[in-house]
Amino acid sequence: MRTLTIKGRITLLYALLTALLPAVLLPVVYGAVSASLRREMDSQLRSAIAQVLIAVDDQDEAFRLNQQVDLPDAITLCVTDPQGQPIFSTAGGEWLQTAAIQPDGKTVHQNETYTVRQETVQIEGATVTASAAISAGSAEASLHTLQVLLGILVPIYLALAIAGAYLLAKRAIRPITEITKAAETIRAGDLSQRITGIATQDEIQELADTFNTMLHRLQASFTRERQFTADASHELRTPVAVISACAEELQKDLPQGEAVEPVAAIQRESARMHKILSQLLLLTRGYEGRYHLEREVFPLREVVASVMEELAETAAASQIRLFNQVPEEVSLYADQSLTTQLLINLIGNSIRYGRERGKVVVRASLTQTQCTFTVSDDGIGIQEDQLPHIFERFYRADPARDRSGSGLGLSIVQWIVSLHNGQITVHSTYGQGTLVTVALPTQPSA
Known part of the structure; x- marks a missing residue:
């Protein structure tokens, strides 16, 4: 109720x-x-x-x-x-x-x-x-006349009183509604929102002022964090590139079988670090609103096919079968590059956490207002208490199982979906598999 x-x-x-x-x-x-x-x-x-x-x-x-x-x-x-x-x-x-x-x-x-x-x-x-x-x-x-008058006037009085109470309550609650709208905007990622137009000189205005002060501090804190992330990612790219290049040259000069594995580990971790830095820079540009969407209409099945082809070798290592069940007629109006990145992350996760000789299936459907596609697997699944955290940066549901990823994949997926004004949901049963559903609009928002 x-x-x-x-x-x-x-x-x-x-x-x-x-x-x-x-x-x-x-x-x-x-x-x-x-x-x-x-x-x-x-x-x-x-x-x-x-x-x-x-x-x-x-x-x-x-x-x-x-x-x-x-x-x-x-x-x-x-x-x-x-x-x-x-x-x-x-x-x-x-x-x-x-x-x-x-x-x-x-x-x-x-x-x-x-x-x-x-x-x-x-x-x-x-x-x-x-x-x-x-x-x-x-x-x-006379008493009957009084009864009739009371029978007529009392309902009118009650109706007027209730209507007046509703209007007064609505007016009194209006500032709280503004605060709620501001909070909704913040949840969408806009920390520049402020509560304005409240001059009631009472507890409501005090609440609004306190809320604005909190927003100012939050915005300053997030700005510093994003600036640090952007600066650190940018400055670290060059050292990582140098380390990777030196490891590659060192591997060429070393005799076969001599210290090959340590050098190979340096190369692998350098490549992983470079990927993390690139993804951090992508997220930072996205959060700061510096990424411009290039929307176009393209067949979803072809993009899924190219992603599966790219990940086929990784899937084959675990004998995982990839199934593209997207109908030919399903087209998507979105940024093709970001959509490809989204599918790489989702299908890559399904492969990484899938069970050996398992399968990964991509399906899709189309309506007049949105395109919905799913990526499902029969892998290890995610525990229920971990589901609320999977979109957090660097969060790993099973950190002991696989360290090859960056921990930013699902954060990037969520950002891409949000950038397209879409929705993403994850349903998982631990030990049985995971189903990720993405719904994107088929036309731009008004």
Whole structure:
């Protein structure tokens, strides 16, 4: 399961908090409004009852109103004497004498809900009962309207809040995105990249400044390293050439069988040193961007065939068979010289680390966007913990097995693939063999 990004987590957290606030406050608001409406109705009923009871008088053992009472039209009221006979009632209010009042003070009359208040008072020693009712429909209508408004406004509020949180999170995370892009560029080999346009005067800007300082130091360090590599490689070429030439002349002058092997070893190691120096200079020029690609369309099968012909003697020494299974129609748009070097390194490695009487097979396929070719062998393979390091300079997966190589072959292969905007992957099973897959674009990048 994919982990949420920081932007997603901020948005989600804000959305949850935003939803929690209405979930807590809305019941409180709704309850407060409902209680306020109930108190208002109860106040009206108490006022109406008080107004009527003040006007009730006992005259000749008969109760009646001694003054005119003006009640709101919304209130229905009925006053009864100790015998339950009406003393006073509003128009149609007699039903209150027999109304079944629920514990919450509600009753239903003619399919309409009423809120009822009932009070008893002693007048001249007799108990007089006053019942007042008001329709609960207006209060329920008000509460229903409130519910509808909340049902409409709350989702809108949540949507706006979440959208705002997303935009704010996106804006806050934007500098980190710039830092990520810079890191991606660095991974591609461009140490000149810097993070610009951040002036937030906060921790993000501090991070960006620290990152830029680190990049500056890294660039200076890599520049010094590459300069040293280039200078050392260039300066050592002449002494190595002199040593090789002197060894060759010495071998000519020595009697047969006298110190031949030491001189031959000097020649072999001189040739190996010359190869290492040449490859270091090639890598240095490549890293510094001083190598110009000469792209052209050429048949891949022919290049593979020429490489296999060049390496045939080396393969024959270990009785390793070479198979060129690249279809005739597969063409590649690339630098032919570098592609040849790439294939020499890959096929040469397969031969060097192949098993005796084994085989090396080159296959290829073509699509509209890329050409993919593989080099496979059935040799000793590479251990899983060594795979992440095989493209490092001078790294050897099995240093005890073969010292004839330079240790730079796969570094050069990776550089060539990167220079062509391609991809390279290595799959290997220790003791069974290795498969290297290279995918190169069939046309130049826009």
